[in-house]
Amino acid sequence: MTERFIGLMSGTSLDGADGVLAQFEQGQLQVLQFASAPFSVALRAELLALNSAGENELHRAALAANALARCYADVVHALLQGGGLQASDIAAIGAHGQTVRHQPGLWDGTGYTLQINSPALLAELTGIPVVADFRSRDVAAGGQGAPLVPAFHQGVFGAPGALRWVLNVGGISNVSRLDLRTQSDVRGWDCGPGNALMDHWSQQHTGKPYDDGGRWAASGQVIPALLTALLAEPFLAQQPPKSTGRDLFNPAWLAPLLATHAAGTAPANVQATLAEFTAQAIAQDMQRHGAAPGQQLAVCGGGALNQHLMQRLASLLPGMQVDSTVAHGLPPLQVEAAAFAWLAHQCWHRLPGNLPAVTGARGPRVLGAIYPA
Template identity: 60%
Template structure:
């Protein structure tokens, strides 16, 4: 068997960890996902990670303990992948695990800013006996970039079409967009909230973690005034490179735009779904993109209402999920971190300066030996 890599992803949706076991063709570096494991966070960990997105009491202590818990979750997923495959840990070159982003403020305050991911890669190495590649974003930030999104380099490697312009939309907690045009540098940036606000509203009113298939949103109607208020957010009109997170699109941001308490909750949900779709569509129009296909990945690809609204807002563009291109939506970001770990092993760049705004290509990630 060829050398293996594990990629782990816990994103801004805060729903849990997705992991893949992957190998790469030695000749062309083509990715093949062998196994996928998803492990949901228990509610106390999810709540703590959510709380740590905002300033709070004794947060350094709490963050350190949450990082330990997260490393243990990562270890459980990694070991489950090996068990599924009947593989030995010695076959795995490295685990790529970037941690849980809780603050993302690149280029701010002192001109460099910071991006902060909770993780304890040393503990993960101890628990798995496998080398860890972590801290992928900070080198790009140190080089004057946003450190995000990192997925476009991977999107370019697996989804680019030599004959057609293709766009990739990852809808996690935050949505990011990649534009791949033959003969041109890839473009990519965060384009607004993905599932974060929809999930928040669903949890608040239905007590459910998310709106399965967008069924609740489909019961409501879009509120034009509220939608206009949401789309008036200045960040949406800013030019790339750009990135965002729960630092901006958080409960306080939404509540400040919901002064009318008589709105039907399902109508607000329908409007939040439309907001996510409209923000992505507007960014594609802003770039004057001529993408023949929009490939959607992340949990949002399973939101039937969202996929329908994207198709309606982008006539002439085929809207498909990434599974139709060989990589199921919930595997894409985990696979991206397996790919980024391999880039680190090869001492090859993992960023795209045309995406992040960094001063040049950089090898990303710190190495924690087994």
Template identity: 55%
Template sequence: MAPHRATEPYIGLMSGTSTDGVDGVLADLAGGSIRLLARASRALPDELRRELLALNTPGPDELARAANAANALTDCYADVVHDLLACAKLPASAVRAIGAHGQTVRHAPESGYTLQINAPARLAERTGIAVVADFRSRDVAAGGQGAPLVPAFHAACFGCGTGRAVLNLGGIANLTVLDDPVRGFDTGPANMLMDAWIQRHQGLAYDRDGAWAAQGSCHDALLTALLNEPWFAMSPPKSTGRDLFSLAWLDDRINRLPCSKPLPAVDVQATLLRLSVDTIASAVRQHAPGAQEILACGGGVRNPVFMNALARALPCRLSSTDACGVPAQDVEALAFAWLAQAHLQGHAACLPAVTGARHATIAGCLYPA
């Protein structure tokens, strides 16, 4: 009779800067391995998505609106948790903890704060499972960016010294260089500006398969104006979000162009795709010159126009994390399951070489079941 195998089930939840939905995974992390047990996703209700986006900029009654949005988001998280448990046929009591990052609405580490909308106590109450949340604050308190959070997980999952780098294509793109020490930083927008632009002009949440961008032509003067953003020239460690790369930022650059007639909206979309491609490729050339392979994950992997353009622009091979047995759509949710485990084990997962903090820190705060 085979010996009983010990298990360590954790749940990871992610609703990223694209604000399109909640992705969740249930994974067995026993013994340093990663075994996916279940996955589930739910779209965010349109009203909640609009409110989360609105809370990225100052507005009336923000405190009450943020608290209400946190509760509504957490209820979506709880629904995904119940879906995962049902799929895996596990009781809540079997799960060690949930890693729930929350929704970033303000990120200003240079001012000493970062804000993720979340209600982890409510999530623990609704699920009966301990919750680890607030992953950025301690690193920011130690002088770091508090982001990106996933490089330590990437190293654990994909290995160091492998000639690889990991590229997450969410709303923002971030790159993990799997050297020793591990390095990681945001490169700028991935899908975020493209999503916002197509939402404005076509009422769609995202550009499916990059079809709209493929119909347009890159506007060289606009691309130059966008690339002149000083943030791109900053050296890592660095992180960013909607605080900088918003439609207001884009509108300002468009309005400054000496154009006699409005730019076709489809050409702006094509230019935004090119902006993401060029800034990612530039970051790889500058900061991962030895990389032989880029492993891509996140929602952008499902955009063939984006991926094909990246493959042409990068100086090395591009593939998906699917090729390593880790579904590209699950990587970030798996990272938060892993970060929850790291917190309970007292493992410092916020790395100074990534965030610029004075020392490594244990990420997150625990809300017991």
């Protein structure tokens, strides 16, 4: 049986929405089309602002959700047009939404994770059923609600008889440890910041939303005292299951560290230090959990296009083969959207989408809520 699903993802980098048209045949996924749409300056600013408490949040979040759904719908229409397909040819859309708060296990023992989204509007605009709200069921079952991609990574990138790593560097970095040497042992967790802090600093000092290729960071010098202070963040030493977001790694977290350890320093040196912090936080976390020479690391997300970051990872993980997921069959900007097509497929067929060993949930759960067309 052949089915087609669309996966949509807008991550913590807040640069826009990515989408894939995926075909499933006997459980195997093949990406047929890819499309993306940038966020408007106003939508990006509002989504970023909604990560923190502010005036009239409910009203603003509802309108931002509508704007996000319209952006998603543009990506869906581009995918249909590129594939020469009609809405009726698609089983469902998997739409993650935009995470603005992530507090699993906190406050009342359950906590919450909140993604801005308007799946009902998206279903209305596209005429296609929408699967959304993937994380909250895992949180309700005592899990972190993240990361959800390791099960997908296992199916797409896992190599029988090998230990392979998949690293996603979006706004936050998360890693999957795929140990298929004797039995299927899949782990995954959030490492710390990905592009979020680097993008913030680039926007503030160059007016550009990101450091293209990491060239600005490569031009600076690492500030040792600042790097030491950044690496002292307690989250980095926590054992999995663990997840994080802009709730922690944000400009308010960074500002006092800069004031203490980088006052009067050239902005390029701060950027170099933020890049090194990102790379070292990832490498140290991987090495704590068995990363060793001879293993492979496949990198996806926008960070895979940052050559300076990729070079630092290769240097910090000596003897490991570090490359982009394109070398393993899927371009780095398509991986997360493809994961949400897979998660939609799982929900559609009432199959679990989480891995309790990854998230800490009490057991496997069907993830997502379906909004009919």
